[in-house]
Amino acid sequence: MITVPAPAGPGAFVHPALFYRDLAEYLSGVGDFVRTALAADEPVLVAVPGPRLDPLRESLGTGGGAGITWTDMTELGRNPGRVLAALQEFADRHTGRAARIVGEPIWPGRSPAEVLEATRHEALVNTAFAGRPATVLCPYDVVGLAPDVVSDARRTHPTSIERGRDLPSPAYADASALAADLDRPLPEPAGPVARLAYSHGGLAQVREYAEEWARGTALSPARRGDLIMAISEAAANSLAHGGGKGTLRLWTVGGPATQEPEAVAGGPARAVTGVVAEIEDGGLLADPLAGRRRPSLASADGGRGLWMIHQLCDLVEVRATESGFTLRLHLATR
Amino acid sequence: MTPNTGAPAPLTALPMPDRAGARLSGSCDLDTRQALSTALGVVAGIPGPVVHLDLSAVVFLDPTAVAALVQASADLGGQGRRLLLHDAPYSLRKVVEMFPDECAALEVAA
CATH class of the missing domain: 3.40.50.300 (P-loop containing nucleotide triphosphate hydrolases)
Structure with a gap:
């Protein structure tokens, strides 16, 4: 009992x-x-x-x-x-x-x-x-x-x-x-990384860049749309709350690549299992609960964007440190 | 790559030749907030019981833009008129799916 x-x-x-x-x-x-x-x-x-x-x-x-x-x-x-x-x-x-x-x-x-x-x-x-x-x-x-x-x-x-x-x-x-x-440091990606810095006026370019990159992955059109929405919300938060600028990085992940170093070093092609989009800016996470409560559509703080990002992604890694704010958005491709 | 410091991708609105309404082109986000507000003000002034908004050339709407459409639709509704959206992009449909109650009044043509 x-x-x-x-x-x-x-x-x-x-x-x-x-x-x-x-x-x-x-x-x-x-x-x-x-x-x-x-x-x-x-x-x-x-x-x-x-x-x-x-x-x-x-x-x-x-x-x-x-x-x-x-x-x-x-x-x-x-x-x-x-x-x-x-x-x-x-x-x-x-x-x-x-x-x-x-x-x-x-x-x-x-x-x-x-x-x-x-x-x-x-x-x-x-x-x-x-x-x-x-x-x-x-x-x-x-x-x-x-x-x-x-x-x-x-x-x-x-x-x-x-x-x-x-x-x-x-x-x-x-x-x-x-x-x-x-909020410990995140591991650096193992493979090639696409990178774009952005600031005010650059949101459309961020989405176009991510869309073009995502077309080369196995994401379905709908999941590609979800990824672009999540990236756009995160980048918009950089502009509004994260110092007005940020950096987007994109890469793919595969199960074997993290366990078999030879697959990274030009060995057999690894099986891609997902995509990662990282958004880094100079922001602070003022409210650790931001994004963890359903917002109203009309709310204008960063919590609405974070809540949407959590709904759209399969995993969101969050790091808030003195040097800035990082989100790693994961979407599985299978 | 160097930071992008260029002008935001423009958002434009043109009257529809065949019916009462407008065709939006571009992206609706933080960078084009004022342009959308201006465009929706013009759309609200178009006479007629149904005002059409063609979104086929809009590649993206963020949730604040969708909230503005909801507000514009409510304003027209208050006058006994309707705002009818056409060819909604994925981002609009997804926002409607994520905020169903608040977007219930939006009319999206099939």
């Missing part, structure tokens, strides 16, 4: 990590949480990887799934930068009631870049939900995930549930402390 977090008092936000070792612990921990919420007539969102959804539904039994919003996290959270807006939208839809959310944004097999951005998401959950009556329970597969991923979960969650015990996490750190670690 796993202890379910005690009911939160008014206005209290609870964000425990649930460290599970097997499916039985998973179903027990998540199932108890969901059943407790349903018994209290609280709105429940379950956003976990697709393969976990069916066992959970089955374990909750006939009728147990009623009143639950189910979401496949491998789709919603493919880009971890999208998740927080979705969780807040769910809570907003139930104003006046305590939202109970199961969010599992990190699962075995995610790339290090995805895990880092999902860890950033986890840290920002504390900032975004501070003072809201809600619980976000985050399951972590401690057998399948690397030890450093589990260590970081202890830093992003004020409490953790482990082997049936719900305890404070001594390693917990606030989002600003974690951001310093997460």
Whole structure:
């Protein structure tokens, strides 16, 4: 039996990590949480990887799934930068009631870049939900995930549930402390890079340059359109909030190239699996939550562009340092 | 490559020869914001129950431009008239998809 977090008092936000070792612990921990919420007539969102959804539904039994919003996290959270807006939208839809959310944004097999951005998401959950009556329970597969991923979960969650015990996490750190670690330098691309500097008056040229480059990739016309929109929003943010100028870099990535150095050094042609667009400018990320809440169409701050970028891309790497602001936009080609 | 310091790609509007409306050409973004505002002001002054806006020569609209179209459509609607958009580019259709409620009043010809 796993202890379910005690009911939160008014206005209290609870964000425990649930460290599970097997499916039985998973179903027990998540199932108890969901059943407790349903018994209290609280709105429940379950956003976990697709393969976990069916066992959970089955374990909750006939009728147990009623009143639950189910979401496949491998789709919603493919880009971890999208998740927080979705969780807040769910809570907003139930104003006046305590939202109970199961969010599992990190699962075995995610790339290090995805895990880092999902860890950033986890840290920002504390900032975004501070003072809201809600619980976000985050399951972590401690057998399948690397030890450093589990260590970081202890830093992003004020409490953790482990082997049936719900305890404070001594390693917990606030989002600003974690951001310093997460904003580590990005690796330089391995292959050829196209580069364009831009400033005011140059947005059309940025799009034309990116469009011409993208035509040489395997992106579908629609995904090419999405890439151009995302790049245009990022470049427009450079002009409006990032010092009035910036640099665009474009390259392709392939699975084998990062693991087989000979493929880079003129060996066999590597299989391209995606494209990356990097936008770098002199901006500061004044609000770490920018882009992580659904904006209005008419809003004019940089958050609307960032939110759109998160929706349009499969992964967005964010780096905000003293020297400037960098976005790496990833779109898969297969 | 050196930074681009050239003039923004122009946005132009020409009257349509066969019906009440205008044909926009160019890109609608931060660099052409004022030109779009001016063009939509002219379009709003075109008489008739339906004002057509041909977007077939518009390569790109950003969300602020789409918001301006929504506003122009609402303004005409307040006068009992309609703004009908033709040949919307991908960027406009995608913005409508991402902001469905706010763009619900936009009329886009099939």
